[in-house]
Amino acid sequence: MDRSYWEKVWREEDLGFHQPQVNRHLQRFWQRLQLAPEARVFVPLCGKSLDLDWLLSEGHEVIGIDLAEQAQQAVLARHSAGVRYAQQSHLHLAWQERLLFVVGDVFHLKADLLRSVDAVYDRAALVALPTAVRENYALFLAQCLKPGAQILLVAREEAARLQGPPFSVNTQEVERLYGANFAIECLAEEVRSDQVVERVFLLVRHQPWASGYLPVEAQETQAG
Numbered sequence: 001m002d003r004s005y006w007e008k009v010w011r012e013e014d015l016g017f018h019q020p021q022v023n024r025h026l027q028r029f030w031q032r033l034q035l036a037p038e039a040r041v042f043v044p045l046c047g048k049s050l051d052l053d054w055l056l057s058e059g060h061e062v063i064g065i066d067l068a069e070q071a072q073q074a075v076l077a078r079h080s081a082g083v084r085y086a087q088q089s090h091l092h093l094a095w096q097e098r099l100l101f102v103v104g105d106v107f108h109l110k111a112d113l114l115r116s117v118d119a120v121y122d123r124a125a126l127v128a129l130p131t132a133v134r135e136n137y138a139l140f141l142a143q144c145l146k147p148g149a150q151i152l153l154v155a156r157e158e159a160a161r162l163q164g165p166p167f168s169v170n171t172q173e174v175e176r177l178y179g180a181n182f183a184i185e186c187l188a189e190e191v192r193s194d195q196v197v198e199r200v201f202l203l204v205r206h207q208p209w210a211s212g213y214l215p216v217e218a219q220e221t222q223a224g
Ligand SMILES: C[S@@+](CC[C@H](N)C(=O)[O-])C[C@H]1O[C@@H](n2cnc3c(N)ncnc32)[C@H](O)[C@@H]1O
Pocket: 006, 017, 018, 019, 044, 045, 046, 047, 048, 049, 065, 066, 067, 068, 071, 104, 105, 106, 107, 123, 124, 125, 128, 165
């Protein structure tokens, strides 16, 4: 999905993905991450999700990014006091107290910023991306996140779905994308009435040199 696809979605307010309430998996499983209240949380492809507000209410610093300026405006309308703005290359930044909302492409974020993140909350982000971009996204997160950083991932599998977004992402796909760099635990699996299987995963970035770990930058070479 290119930028023009999402621009049209936002222009036409075709926002079927937006939830009018905080995600129940987030509320149920967030405590499993055992984060300090002041921990920094990254919410990629965040839209105008109320989950940002919930994470702020837990005391976290929250960084959201979305291509859509409308998403930023909607979120800032809920956090309007004392907003400040800045531009950094292709990114439009707005921040207010513990919230930083970036308008731009997730792949333009600086690795330094993501390295400061303790946890990532991914609902409808990975599954919004087609296969090739999904691979880049998973590798990008692996390269930027520090060891020990966690990802709470809500994925959806829909066997009959050939097109997206949302795309069907099953357990094998999560393992293919993240298995080399993260420990993966499936926290919940639910079959919905519409035959969509929703799964919640907890991913933890490996510590360097743990058994089986190779840094993503490493190239295999011949001995001798
Ligand atoms: C399916 S929506 C999910 C929004 C949000 N996570 C939620 O739960 O409501 C995907 C969002 O990703 C944004 N998006 C798509 N590609 C992006 C990219 N490369 N960088 C930043 N945002 C992107 C779109 O504008 C859209 O708002």
